[in-house]
Amino acid sequence: MEYRISNRLAALKPSAIREIFKATDNPSIVPFALGNPAPESFPVEVIRTFTKEILDENPAVALQYGITEGYAPLCALLRERMRDVYHCGREGDDLIVVSGAQQGAELAAKALCDEGDTVLCENPSFIGVLNAFRSLRVNLKGIPLHEDGLDIEALEQALRTEQRVRMLYIIPNFQNPSGITTSLEKRRAVYALARKYNIIILEDNPYGELRFAGEDLPHIKSMDEDGRVIYLGTFSKILSAGLRVGYVLGPAPVLQKMVVAKQGEDVHTAMLSQMIAARFLAWNGFAAHLERVRTLYREKCGRMLDGIRRYFDPRITHTTPQGGLFLWCTLPEGMQLMDYCKAAIAKGVAVVPGTAFLPDTQGQSQSFRLTFAAPSEEQIEQGLRLLGGIPLQ
Amino acid sequence: MEYRISNRLAALKPSAIREIFKATDNPSIVPFALGNPAPESFPVEVIRTFTKEILDENPAVALQYGITEGYAPLCALLRERMRDVYHCGREGDDLIVVSGAQQGAELAAKALCDEGDTVLCENPSFIGVLNAFRSLRVNLKGIPLHEDGLDIEALEQALRTEQRVRMLYIIPNFQNPSGITTSLEKRRAVYALARKYNIIILEDNPYGELRFAGEDLPHIKSMDEDGRVIYLGTFSKILSAGLRVGYVLGPAPVLQKMVVAKQGEDVHTAMLSQMIAARFLAWNGFAAHLERVRTLYREKCGRMLDGIRRYFDPRITHTTPQGGLFLWCTLPEGMQLMDYCKAAIAKGVAVVPGTAFLPDTQGQSQSFRLTFAAPSEEQIEQGLRLLGGIPLQ
Numbered sequence: 001m002e003y004r005i006s007n008r009l010a011a012l013k014p015s016a017i018r019e020i021f022k023a024t025d026n027p028s029i030v031p032f033a034l035g036n037p038a039p040e041s042f043p044v045e046v047i048r049t050f051t052k053e054i055l056d057e058n059p060a061v062a063l064q065y066g067i068t069e070g071y072a073p074l075c076a077l078l079r080e081r082m083r084d085v086y087h088c089g090r091e092g093d094d095l096i097v098v099s100g101a102q103q104g105a106e107l108a109a110k111a112l113c114d115e116g117d118t119v120l121c122e123n124p125s126f127i128g129v130l131n132a133f134r135s136l137r138v139n140l141k142g143i144p145l146h147e148d149g150l151d152i153e154a155l156e157q158a159l160r161t162e163q164r165v166r167m168l169y170i171i172p173n174f175q176n177p178s179g180i181t182t183s184l185e186k187r188r189a190v191y192a193l194a195r196k197y198n199i200i201i202l203e204d205n206p207y208g209e210l211r212f213a214g215e216d217l218p219h220i221k222s223m224d225e226d227g228r229v230i231y232l233g234t235f236s237k238i239l240s241a242g243l244r245v246g247y248v249l250g251p252a253p254v255l256q257k258m259v260v261a262k263q264g265e266d267v268h269t270a271m272l273s274q275m276i277a278a279r280f281l282a283w284n285g286f287a288a289h290l291e292r293v294r295t296l297y298r299e300k301c302g303r304m305l306d307g308i309r310r311y312f313d314p315r316i317t318h319t320t321p322q323g324g325l326f327l328w329c330t331l332p333e334g335m336q337l338m339d340y341c342k343a344a345i346a347k348g349v350a351v352v353p354g355t356a357f358l359p360d361t362q363g364q365s366q367s368f369r370l371t372f373a374a375p376s377e378e379q380i381e382q383g384l385r386l387l388g389g390i391p392l393q
Numbered sequence: 394m395e396y397r398i399s400n401r402l403a404a405l406k407p408s409a410i411r412e413i414f415k416a417t418d419n420p421s422i423v424p425f426a427l428g429n430p431a432p433e434s435f436p437v438e439v440i441r442t443f444t445k446e447i448l449d450e451n452p453a454v455a456l457q458y459g460i461t462e463g464y465a466p467l468c469a470l471l472r473e474r475m476r477d478v479y480h481c482g483r484e485g486d487d488l489i490v491v492s493g494a495q496q497g498a499e500l501a502a503k504a505l506c507d508e509g510d511t512v513l514c515e516n517p518s519f520i521g522v523l524n525a526f527r528s529l530r531v532n533l534k535g536i537p538l539h540e541d542g543l544d545i546e547a548l549e550q551a552l553r554t555e556q557r558v559r560m561l562y563i564i565p566n567f568q569n570p571s572g573i574t575t576s577l578e579k580r581r582a583v584y585a586l587a588r589k590y591n592i593i594i595l596e597d598n599p600y601g602e603l604r605f606a607g608e609d610l611p612h613i614k615s616m617d618e619d620g621r622v623i624y625l626g627t628f629s630k631i632l633s634a635g636l637r638v639g640y641v642l643g644p645a646p647v648l649q650k651m652v653v654a655k656q657g658e659d660v661h662t663a664m665l666s667q668m669i670a671a672r673f674l675a676w677n678g679f680a681a682h683l684e685r686v687r688t689l690y691r692e693k694c695g696r697m698l699d700g701i702r703r704y705f706d707p708r709i710t711h712t713t714p715q716g717g718l719f720l721w722c723t724l725p726e727g728m729q730l731m732d733y734c735k736a737a738i739a740k741g742v743a744v745v746p747g748t749a750f751l752p753d754t755q756g757q758s759q760s761f762r763l764t765f766a767a768p769s770e771e772q773i774e775q776g777l778r779l780l781g782g783i784p785l786q
Contacts, residue, residue: 003505003644004505039456039457051448052441055440059435065634099658110399111402132657227394236458243664244662251396260402260528265659272444
C-alpha cells in the first residue's frame with residue numbers, strides 16, 4: 001500500500017550524524033564525526049558494583065513500573081546538587097527525570113510551542129534538538145554565534161522582529177557543535193533580553209561538568225528570578241550515554257505538562273538506569289571521577305590542538321574549547337565544504353559538515369565539527385595527519 | 394511569569410491511572426487499580442546473571458550510545474521469533490526497538506496522523522495510548538466492544554461515515570481494560586475492513602504471551618498481505634516493566650519515519666535494557682519461564698473469579714479473561730459509578746473507574762477495572778471481601 005506520512009514528519013530527514021554513525025561502524029574509519037563520549041570515561045567498575053547492589057537489594061523497584069516524574073531518591077539528589085553546587089532552583093521550580101536531555105528539550109517545546117511558533121537558537125546548534133523542534137513544526141531562527149556566545153544585537157533584533165517567539169534554545173558551555181562558551185556578560189544579557197521580551201530560555205548543559213580549562217561560569221538558571229529558565233542536565237557525558245538518563249529543572253506548571261507528554265512517550269525512564277545514576281551521585285568517588293574525566297578530555301583536546309597546529313593548513317581556523325567534546329574548524333573562503341568532507345571520508349576520516357547543524361536547512365557553511373572524545377590518541381594523531389593531506393584547492 | 398501551554402497539551406490531563414498509582418503508594422490500600430505486572434513474575438535471578446555478564450563482557454556497548462533502530466542482536470532475535478513462532482513479518486517489513494510499546498503507539502500515530510485525522514479504537518481502550526493520540530490532536534472514535542471483540546457493523550459504519558480515518562488501534566488479546574479477546578472471525582473481519590477502507594491497523598499485543606486459558610489465536614499481523622498492520626510487542630509483562638523495552642514490526646517506510654521521530658524523543662532505548670532483553674530471548678529457560686508466568690496468572694485470576702462469585706452481588710457482571718492482567722466489572726443500571734469507586738477507596742481498595750478508558754472524555758460508564766496481577770493472593774481475597782461490602786443502593 002501507499003503510506004501517507006504526517007505533515008510533521010514528511011520532510012524530516014534522519015539526523016545526519018546518526019546516519020554517519022551507522023556508516024562509520026567500520027572500525028578502520030577515524031571517528032571524528034561521532035558525538036560519543038570517550039568510552040574510557042565510563043566508570044565501569046562502580047557501575048558493575050551499583051548494578052549488582054541494586055538487583056540484590058531492590059529488584060522489585062528496579063524491574064517494576066515507576067512514576068513518570070522519576071525515581072524519587074534520584075530527583076532528591078539532583079535537586080540538592082543543583083541547589084548546593086550551582087545555586088539553581090527556587091520556589092516554584094520542580095525537577096523531573098527524562099530519558100536523556102534530548103527528551104527534555106523535546107518535551108519543553110512540546111509543552112510550550114504550537115505549530116508556527118518561533119524558537120531562537122544558536123547558529124550552528126545541536127542537530128538532534130533542532131530536529132525534535134522541527135517535528136513539532138516550529139520555526140527555527142538561528143542567531144550568529146561569536147567566540148564569546150550569541151550576537152546579542154542580532155538576538156534583540158530577532159526578538160523585536162520575529163513573530164511568535166516563545167523560546168531561546170542555548171547551550172552555554174562548550175557548545176555542540178562549536179565548542180564555544182557563552183561569557184558571563186552574555187549570559188546576563190541573554191537573561192535580561194528574555195525577560196524584556198517575555199520568552200522562555202531552554203538552557204541545555206550536557207557538557208558543563210567537562211570543563212578542563214578556564215573558570216566555571218554560573219548557569220543562566222542561577223540568574224532566574226521569575227521562572228523563565230528551563231535547565232537540562234544529563235548523565236550521558238559523565239556516567240554513561242547508553243543508560244539514557246537526563247533531568248529537567250524548571251517551573252512546576254511547565255514540568256507538569258511535560259510529565260503528561262512524557263507519559264505518552266515512554267511512561268517513565270528505565271528504572272535500573274535511574275537507580276544506577278542515583279548511586280553514582282551519592283558515591284564518595286564522584287568528585288574524583290569527574291576530575292579524572294576532565295583530565296582525560298584535557299589531554300585528548302590538547303593532542304587534537306597540537307595535531308591541528310602540526311598538520312593543518314593555517315588557513316583552516318578552529319575554536320579552542322575550554323571543555324566538552326568538540327571543536328569547530330572553518331575552511332578558507334572559496335573552498336567547497338562538501339568536497340573537503342568527501343575527501344576526508346575517502347582518506348578514512350569521518351567529520352560532520354557544518355551544514356548538518358544549521359537551523360536553516362538551506363543555509364551554507366564553511367565549517368566542520370571534530371570530536372576528540374571518542375577517538376583514541378593514536379586515532380587523533382592519524383586522523384589529523386590524513387586530514388592535513390587534503391589539498392586546499 | 395505566566396506560562397502559555399501549547400494547544401496540544403493545554404487540555405490534556407495526566408493519566409488517571411498513573412495518578413491513582415501515586416495515591417496508592419500507600420501499602421495498606423489493596424492495589425486493584427494498578428496496571429503493574431506481578432512482581433513475582435520477573436525472572437530476577439537470571440536478570441542478575443545477564444546483567445553481570447553484559448557488564449563484564451561488553452561494557453563499552455552497554456554504556457555507549459547506540460543506533461536509534463535498536464541493538465542489532467535483539468532486533469534479529471525478535472524478527473526471528475515473530476516469523477517462526479507467530480508467522481508475522483514479510484518482505485517490506487522491518488523491526489525496531491522502542492522504549493516500551495507505548496512509545497511504539499505514539500510514534501506510529503506521529504508518523505501517520507495529522508491533527509484532525511481520526512483514529513478508531515475499542516471503547517473502552519488503554520488510556521496511556523489514548524492520551525498519546527490526544528497529544529497529537531487526532532480525533533478518537535470509540536467502537537463498541539462485545540465479548541468477542543469489536544462490533545463489526547459499528548466499525549464499518551464508522552469507516553463509512555467518519556472523516557479522515559487513518560488507523561484502527563486494537564488490543565486483540567486480553568484487552569486493557571476489558572480482558573476481552575477478539576475472536577478469529579473478528580480478526581479476519583477487522584483486517585478485511587481495513588483493506589476495504591484502506592486504513593492502517595495498529596495491533597497492540599502487550600499481553601499475548603500471558604494466555605492461561607483457551608487456544609492461541611493468530612495475530613492480525615500474520616494475516617497482513619499488503620503491509621497495513623503495525624504490530625507492537627513488549628517485554629514489560631514477561632521480563633520487566635521497569636526496563637522499558639518494546640518493539641515494532643511493520644512496513645519499512647513507516648518505521649523509517651518512526652525512527653526519525655524517536656531520534657527526537659530519546660535517541661535510542663537504554664542499551665543495558667536492550668541487552669538484557671536479548672539474553673532473555675536467547676535463554677534456554679525462556680519457554681519454561683513463560684509457562685511459569687502463565688501459571689501464576691491463571692491461579693491469581695482464578696482466585697479473583699472465585700472471590701467475585703463469593704462476595705459480589707450477582708447484579709455486578711464481569712468478564713472472564715483467558716489471559717492478561719485485567720477483568721472488567723459492570724454495575725447494575727442506576728448505580729453511580731463514582732460513588733462506588735469512592736466507597737471502594739474509603740474501604741481501602743483502589744479500582745479504576747471505566748470513565749478513564751473512554752475515547753470520549755465526556756462519556757458515561759457503569760464499569761470498573763480490576764487487576765489480579767499486582768495484588769498478592771491475600772490482597773485479592775481481602776479486597777474482594779471489602780468491595781462486596783459496598784451496598785448497591
